[in-house]
Amino acid sequence: MMHGFIPPHCFFPYLCWTDIDSMEDKENVVVIQPIGAIEQHGPHLPIAVDAAISLGVLGKALEKLPSEIPAYALPCLYYGKSNEHWGFPGTISLSATTLLSVITEVAESVYRSGFRKLILMNSHGGQPQIMEIAARDIHQKYQDFSVFPFFTWRVPHIAKELLTPQELEYGIHAGDAETSILLALLPDQVQMSQAVKEYPQGLPQDGLVSMEGKLPFAWLTKELSKTGVMGDATAATKEKGDRLLASVSDGWVQVIKDVYRFRQPTSKF
Template sequence: MLQTIPPERFYPYLTWQDIDQMADREQVVIIQPVGAIEQHGPHLPLAVDTALGMAIIGRALEQLSPGVPAYCLPPLCYGKSNEHWGFPGTITLSASTLMAVLTDVAESIYRAGFRKLVLLNSHGGQPQVLEIVARDIHQRQSDFWVFPHFVWQVPHQVGRLLSPRERQEGIHAGDAETSLMLAILPDQVHMDRAVTEYPPEQKQEGLLSLEGALPFSWTTRDISQSGVVGDATAATAEKGQQILADVAAGWVTVLEEIYRFEPPRRWDD
């Protein structure tokens, strides 16, 4: 998974002197991928979220202009995945542990002179945790700007490749994730085990939903027997290549914007 990052963009390959002599460190974009090790149905490996996040940001960094200084840290492979702990193999951190680790990483980056940190999240169970961390870090260091972004929230057109039901209900180990894995790690995908499973119909009609403006608490065992929430059988490697290219292009745009980001005026200055 680390091999997806261009060597010249991989933070651990720098020396301390490289960093000490780096010009305009306050404008350099540092990226911390945050993934998960958790079940993804009977057909996908536990590393899906981490692998997909690294592949997407690696492709984006390959395409990013050399004039935009950006470096990727090693991925944090463990995340808050307790919604999946009803399935063997899932490894989860508590929210407090994840927050503490990310805070310590951010403080180290700040001490090195950097002032822009992207928390690139590729697991749907922890965006709120990263948002809390980002706000708390900035509150302590007012000149440190942290961007808690979910890998799928950049501009893209992936939805046009999926069925209407998959766009609406395919939230885990379905068509998109399986297609991407077929494109980047095909030897780790077992399509002979792929299934289609959507959440059971809710007993009452109304405004509440699994995800969205008015969600309710749930674990994967509440809504899926296989661990899949979507249609994995529709996946193809060709579709995965299109998804990878599309989402990576969106990240190129976002990284360029973060590099150009000008902080708002502080009214207590």
């Protein structure tokens, strides 16, 4: 099945060109581009984690979305900018330039079909900046085109209720949250017998510079982790994953509703 987690009636490639040509209120239809990565996620998770999370969360959200809100998912963009994970076999990375070009050309195709609202739904922490640059440049070129560079995990959710403070701060890759949600989405692809607990090593202990804070330094995963894990994967459970999936997808229902109602600001001066 090409649509995977996405409800078939919301899967853009299943439309005929005549369906698109005759679609009503096309300028407010919400088109969503899921974006992930193919990169190492420790010895226990498949390299498709970020793509799986984009598709799994979006699929659940579209199932819950009221039928009067028109929204369609494009095929997932599986490859991303993942060069921070070089040094671990299986990682496939595009350059920032290539990824920016792909996103831009997909967006321009969506625009030519008459749509005016596009969400870039990115689940890989190594590329939000590229989404933001793409969105700004696309909107500058097509000023009646609203583009939204969203990170999957930035919607309201209940992670603070489920994860430890240490995990919330340092569990940024293949830890409790990602492992739990994969146990909910793709349990047969998770090898919990290989799960490890490893937090980033050698981080600055004082001063303003930090790994992921307001004043970050550039880093490679192999500099911070021997296993490729940054977090406690051993704490993951399917029950937590089910709750996270429900919570994050609820947040995405609200996001899609908000984008449907969104009107691009225009200066009156």
